[in-house]
Amino acid sequence: MKKEYQQHDSKEADIVSDIKIEHNRVPKLLVAVFYVVAIWAIGYAIFMPGKLAVEPAAAPQDNKGELIFEGTCLSCHATGAAPDLSGVTDRMPEEDIKNVIKKGRNTMPAIGHLYTEKEIELVYEYLKDYR
Amino acid sequence: MFTDEKWSSSKNWFIAAVFWIIIGMSMGLLTATKQIWPELLNNRWFTYGHVRSAHVMLVIYAWLSMAYVGSMFYMIPKLAKTKVYSEKMGNFALVFYNIVILEGFFALLLGQTEVIEYGEFPLWVDVQLLVAIGLVAYNLFKTVGRRQEKMLYVSLWYFLGSLLWLPLTWIVGNFPAQWIPSGVQQGLMGWFLGHNAIGLWMTTVGVGQIYYLLPKLTGRPLYSHQLSMIGFWAIATFYVWNGPHHLMNGPIPGWISKAGVIPSIVLLIPVWAVLANFWGTMKGSWSQTRTSVPLRFTVAGTIFYLFACLQGPLQALPSVSSVIKFTHWTVGHAHMGPFGAFSFTSFAAIYYILPKIVGREMFSKRAMEAHFWFSTVGFLVFAFSLWIAGVVQGFAWIEGVPFLQTVLMMEPYVQGRAIGGTMMYVAQFFLAWNMYKTIKLAKLEKKQQAQQQAASA
Ligand code: HEM
Numbered sequence: 259m260k261k262e263y264q265q266h267d268s269k270e271a272d273i274v275s276d277i278k279i280e281h282n283r284v285p286k287l288l289v290a291v292f293y294v295v296a297i298w299a300i301g302y303a304i305f306m307p308g309k310l311a312v313e314p315a316a317a318p319q320d321n322k323g324e325l326i327f328e329g330t331c332l333s334c335h336a337t338g339a340a341p342d343l344s345g346v347t348d349r350m351p352e353e354d355i356k357n358v359i360k361k362g363r364n365t366m367p368a369i370g371h372l373y374t375e376k377e378i379e380l381v382y383e384y385l386k387d388y389r
Numbered sequence: 390m391f392t393d394e395k396w397s398s399s400k401n402w403f404i405a406a407v408f409w410i411i412i413g414m415s416m417g418l419l420t421a422t423k424q425i426w427p428e429l430l431n432n433r434w435f436t437y438g439h440v441r442s443a444h445v446m447l448v449i450y451a452w453l454s455m456a457y458v459g460s461m462f463y464m465i466p467k468l469a470k471t472k473v474y475s476e477k478m479g480n481f482a483l484v485f486y487n488i489v490i491l492e493g494f495f496a497l498l499l500g501q502t503e504v505i506e507y508g509e510f511p512l513w514v515d516v517q518l519l520v521a522i523g524l525v526a527y528n529l530f531k532t533v534g535r536r537q538e539k540m541l542y543v544s545l546w547y548f549l550g551s552l553l554w555l556p557l558t559w560i561v562g563n564f565p566a567q568w569i570p571s572g573v574q575q576g577l578m579g580w581f582l583g584h585n586a587i588g589l590w591m592t593t594v595g596v597g598q599i600y601y602l603l604p605k606l607t608g609r610p611l612y613s614h615q616l617s618m619i620g621f622w623a624i625a626t627f628y629v630w631n632g633p634h635h636l637m638n639g640p641i642p643g644w645i646s647k648a649g650v651i652p653s654i655v656l657l658i659p660v661w662a663v664l665a666n667f668w669g670t671m672k673g674s675w676s677q678t679r680t681s682v683p684l685r686f687t688v689a690g691t692i693f694y695l696f697a698c699l700q701g702p703l704q705a706l707p708s709v710s711s712v713i714k715f716t717h718w719t720v721g722h723a724h725m726g727p728f729g730a731f732s733f734t735s736f737a738a739i740y741y742i743l744p745k746i747v748g749r750e751m752f753s754k755r756a757m758e759a760h761f762w763f764s765t766v767g768f769l770v771f772a773f774s775l776w777i778a779g780v781v782q783g784f785a786w787i788e789g790v791p792f793l794q795t796v797l798m799m800e801p802y803v804q805g806r807a808i809g810g811t812m813m814y815v816a817q818f819f820l821a822w823n824m825y826k827t828i829k830l831a832k833l834e835k836k837q838q839a840q841q842q843a844a845s846a
Contacts, residue, residue, distance in 0.1 A: 271610050274540040275468040278610030284619070288665055292658050299651045308647035310638050310707040328791050336793055 323384030326377060330369065340366060344389045347382075355382060391480040395472070396746040398479025400828075402459030403739050405487055406452050407821050410732075412494075413447030414814045416440050421807040425800075434498045442509045443497045449507060449586065450518070451490045453727060455483075456735035457594040458525055461548050463742045464601050465529050468545050469536030478528050486521040489514060505579040507586045508562050515563040519556060526552040543617040547597030550625060554589035558582055573640055580632035587726065588628035595694075595731035596620075596663055598738050599687055603670045606684040606741065607677060612669025616662045623659035627652040634705040638714065646707075653705035660698040667691050682757040686737035689765060693729030697722065712787065717802065718779020721772045728813070729768050736760065736820065743824065747831035753823050760819040767812025774805030 271278040302308075334340040346355065357363075359378055360370030370378070420441045423429055427437070466473050473479055493510040496502075501511040510518065529552060533545065541549075562582020566575050604611050611617070633641055633649025671688065678685040700722050703709050713719060740757060744750045751757060778799055785795045 272540075272614070275470060275538050275542045277542055277604045279542075279614050279617075280610045280612055281615065282613040282669060284613065284615055284662075285665055288661055291661060295655055295657050299655050302651055302654075303647060306647065308643045308650060308707070310711050332791065332793060 322377065323380035326373065326381050327384050327388070343385060347386045352382060355385065391477045393476050395476065396463060398473055398476050398483065399459050399462035399742060400746050401480055401483050402455050402462060403743060404824070405483060406455035406459055407824055409447055409451035409455060409490070410817050411821060413444060413452050414817060416444035416447060418807070418810050418814050420444050421810045424803045425807060439498050439500060442502055443494055445507065446493060446497060446509050447490070449591070449727065453591060453732060453735065455486070456739065460598055460735065460738040460742065461529055461594070463746070464544060464598070465548055466532050468538065468542045468601070469533050470538045471532060471535045474528050474531035474535065478524065482521055482524040482528065485524070489517045489521055492517070503563070505562065505566065505582060507583040508579065512563070512567065515559070519559055522556050522559065526556065543611070543621065544597040544601040546621050547593045547600065551590050551593040551597070554585065554593070558585040558589060576636055576639070577632060577641065577645070580635045583635060584632040585629060588631060591727055591731055592628070593624065595690070595734050598734045599667060599691060602683070602687050602734065602737055602741060603667060606681060606687065607671065607674035609670055609672070609674055612666050616666040620659045620663040620666065623662065627655050627659065631656070637705060637710040638707055650705050650707070654702045656698065657702060660695070664691060664695055682754070682761055683737040683740040685761060686733045686740070690730045690733035690737065693725050693733065697725040697730055700725070712783035713779050716779035716782040717775040717799065718783065721775030721779060724768070725772060733764070739824070743827060747828055749827065749831045749834060751823055752826035752830060756819040756823040760816050760823070763812045763816030763819065767809045767816060769809070771806050771809025771813060774802045774809060778802030
């Protein structure tokens with residue numbers, strides 16, 4: 259009764275659970291792939307940082323006001339859920355606008371705690387040019 | 390109360406699985422539709438977040454997992470040349486498992502979630518699910534313990550491995566996360582669960598199914614014992630490492646990142662070994678895919694498995710990840726394995742096993758064909774919409790296009806996805822209807838036979 263598995267290359271098949279199992283050799287192409295992958299892996303482990311190298315921003319960001327405005331305010335103020343803010347600095351005094359940002363108003367939530375005084379100033383500066 | 394009938398566990402798990410694929414995919418289609426009409430069913434229960442989590446958890450842990458257990462309740466005893474250790478316990482576990490899934494489903498709709506992808510059920514559900522999985526594993530291990538066949542066929546290695554790995558993954562992913570500091574650590578623990586639910590459960594049981602189905606459906610011998618060894622041990626060794634590739638370029642240490650990227654690429658070894666073995670076995674049998682729907686489902690599954698595993702290692706690279714991360718691309722990839730590859734092999738398993746259990750062939754060949762073509766074409770429309778969307782979206786973000794504008798740019802692709810998704814969804818009704826008819830007719834025929842025998846006696 260020959261039931262032992264053998265690592266040979268005979269075409270003789272074993273039968274396990276009524277399923278025939280052949281002993282064909284591993285295709286050469288596949289062996290080549292195995293080696294390439296293994297060598298790549300070692301190389302990657304030694305030589306690569308494992309993350310995207312990000313260059314530090316060239317100049318200090320001078321568009322912070324714009325970034326905050328587009329990233330936060332527009333989520334509401336460009337959707338119809340909140341008033342359009344173009345030219346808002348003409349119709350509202352600076353103090354009121356900053357207060358709306360800091361303390362909220364009716365359905366606008368207070369978001370002052372997310373930003374420094376300086377950042378709120380930058381957003382205000384940006385609003386002046388936003389029309 | 391619970392039946393002891395031969396093969397009843399397998400059959401009943403399959404029936405429950407198909408019930409849940411319909412519910413789970415309804416949730417998916419609702420999610421896709423909400424991306425077009427956000428107002429749709431916008432009530433306390435069916436908000437976008439609730440519905441999306443419910444979809445993901447149901448298709449994985451209800452549909453796919455129950456179909457897997459159904460297959461194993463047939464394939465394991467067959468391979469072990471013995472009976473199921475306890476059909477009664479198998480049926481009890483099924484009822485219990487379904488109650489737990491229902492609890493989880495309602496918890497998610499109520500807004501209770503652990504916020505861990507693929508582990509969203511709250512803790513009180515997790516504990517029960519673990520018990521249910523434990524019951525199934527115990528029953529199946531006992532079955533193998535009583536085997537009449539000395540050698541373990543390769544499918545058995547995969548099944549037994551998966552039945553140990555799933556509870557392990559579930560424990561590590563769900564429980565300690567409650568106590569460790571939040572942030573990066575929890576993210577990594579969460580992706581241990583997320584990735585291994587994919588790699589050491591969905592993939593490994595599915596591969597076990599294919600190893601069983603191909604020789605049976607083609608009548609050809611398995612191509613190479615050595616390739617099955619390489620495939621199994623390399624998957625078992627390298628898959629657990631892959632969690633960090635889901636956090637690529639995130640705030641994780643560089644060495645963890647590398648420890649995630651390297652095994653992702655090394656996975657090409659087991660994947661190609663397994664596929665070479667499958668396609669070696671198929672040699673000379675390709676023409677049979679024209680007539681045999683189960684074989685066609687299996688082979689299509691292997692092809693989608695290959696594509697998933699060509700995308701995967703690329704996605705793990707930091708450069709590629711910086712484009713496709715958080716885009717629709719990932720969602721396209723995330724459906725190729727669980728749907729394209731392993732739901733397909735589970736469909737094949739149902740079409741192969743159910744007729745053997747009920748003693749009559751599937752009621753309608755045309756419904757099987759429709760099931761295949763709607764699933765395949767639907768999936769391709771769905772996936773290509775998302776892949777194109779993901780690339781467009783990824784580069785638009787890099788260019789700095791305002792976010793809202795990028796959302797609007799996605800409109801046509803999101804619609805394409807919903808159309809493909811509708812086809813995938815419709816396909817499953819052919820499966821459900823065909824199963825229902827087959828089981829009902831088989832019962833009727835048995836009754837008639839018994840009557841005839843009684844009359845002639
Ligand atoms: C060698 C094979 C594979 C590798 C290396 C791989 C790699 C990856 C990577 C890097 C991601 C993260 C993408 C991102 O978030 O930007 C991912 C996501 C995913 N993969 Fe794969 N993949 C492979 C095969 C598979 C297979 C076979 C399946 C299914 C059985 C699968 C299911 C998923 C799912 C569900 C996600 C989505 C995760 C999420 O929700 O964010 N993958 N894969």
